Amino acid sequence: MSKLTQQQCIILTGFTGILHGEFEWFYADLERRLGRDVQTSELGYPEFMAECKALYEQDFNDLMPD
Known part of the structure; x- marks a missing residue:
């Protein structure tokens, strides 16, 4: 299994409201x-x-596999 990218962490945080990765990434x-x-x-x-x-x-929906 591969790890999430920084951008994927930001998208998950923004959509779910649960912090993934660094807060500074999401905030910016x-x-x-x-x-x-x-x-x-x-x-x-x-x-x-x-x-x-x-x-x-x-962006969250675009993360879903085809």
Whole structure:
């Protein structure tokens, strides 16, 4: 079995809300996708996390094998 890549860890974190890999990887990618700075306290709001999940949904689906 091969290990997850950094990008795969970021996608899994964004979609599931469960940290995979380093927090800094996810945080930087999330800010890039949103186009703004993110306060860590925002991660505690269910509405914000639902928005994050939507940002990563297509990438998560693309991880599935054919």
